[in-house]
Amino acid sequence: QVQLVESGGGLVKPGGSLRLSCAASGFTFSDYYMSWIRQAPGKGLEWVSYVGSVSNTIYYADSVKGRFTISRDNAKNSLSLQLNSLRAEDTAVYYCARVGRPYYYFDYWGQGTLVTVSS
Amino acid sequence: EIVLTQSPGTLSLSPGERATLSCRASPSFSGNYLAWYHQKPGQAPRLLIYGAFSRATGIPDRFSGSGSGTDFTLTISRLEPEDFGVYYCQQYGSSPVTFGGGTKVEIK
Numbered sequence: 001q002v003q004l005v006e007s008g009g010g011l012v013k014p015g016g017s018l019r020l021s022c023a024a025s026g027f028t029f030s031d032y033y034m035s036w037i038r039q040a041p042g043k044g045l046e047w048v049s050y051v052g053s054v055s056n057t058i059y060y061a062d063s064v065k066g067r068f069t070i071s072r073d074n075a076k077n078s079l080s081l082q083l084n085s086l087r088a089e090d091t092a093v094y095y096c097a098r099v100g101r102p103y104y105y106f107d108y109w110g111q112g113t114l115v116t117v118s119s
Numbered sequence: 120e121i122v123l124t125q126s127p128g129t130l131s132l133s134p135g136e137r138a139t140l141s142c143r144a145s146p147s148f149s150g151n152y153l154a155w156y157h158q159k160p161g162q163a164p165r166l167l168i169y170g171a172f173s174r175a176t177g178i179p180d181r182f183s184g185s186g187s188g189t190d191f192t193l194t195i196s197r198l199e200p201e202d203f204g205v206y207y208c209q210q211y212g213s214s215p216v217t218f219g220g221g222t223k224v225e226i227k
Contacts, residue, residue, distance in 0.1 A: 044207065
């Protein structure tokens with residue numbers, strides 16, 4: 001069965017950095033686009049970034065462009081998100097999700113990892 | 120950017136009742152590129168419907184999606200206890216993809 005397990009969340013000061021990871025299993029990882037979606041405490045869902053199956057296509061939400069970097073390692077079935085120049089408004093649970101086909105809805109989600117940006 | 124407005128904000132119903140949730144897009148987007156998700160407290164969202172009408176793997180047939188253009192509907196024919204929670208719509212017909220603000224379905 002499809003499993004997505006995020007890690008790397010935690011408490012970080014404004015302006016700091018963090019790297020999130022997502023370990024994928026139960027499907028052919030290299031066949032699928034992958035994405036990060038976040039949810040601020042008590043709020044709705046916000047798409048953050050996509051990466052194509054062989055990293056040939058990458059998109060970011062305007063709110064994170066220039067600060068976050070998505071990447072994947074198909075040999076390790078792993079997705080990552082590097083978060084730099086963090087702000088209080090980046091505080092959220094970050095979900096790793098598989099992109100369904102035809103693109104771009106999200107057919108499987110991980111359990112999420114909490115990022116808290118606070119001094 | 121497409122804005123999705125979900126209504127009502129909260130729906131109070133009893134098990135066995137019918138639930139009708141609305142998702143309105145402004146402006147409209149091409150195709151039936153709309154998905155619905157269900158999220159229970161402390162859990163990740165789960166895909167219910169994609170392509171406006173198609174049920175995701177393992178989703179029971181009491182869930183159905185309809186609509187096109189600017190107005191979409193999720194119908195739950197008979198609510199089960201596990202159906203309570205928040206429902207989100209998402210459009211993927213226009214970049215960037217966007218989500219609605221959610222409808223909370225609570226036990227009456």
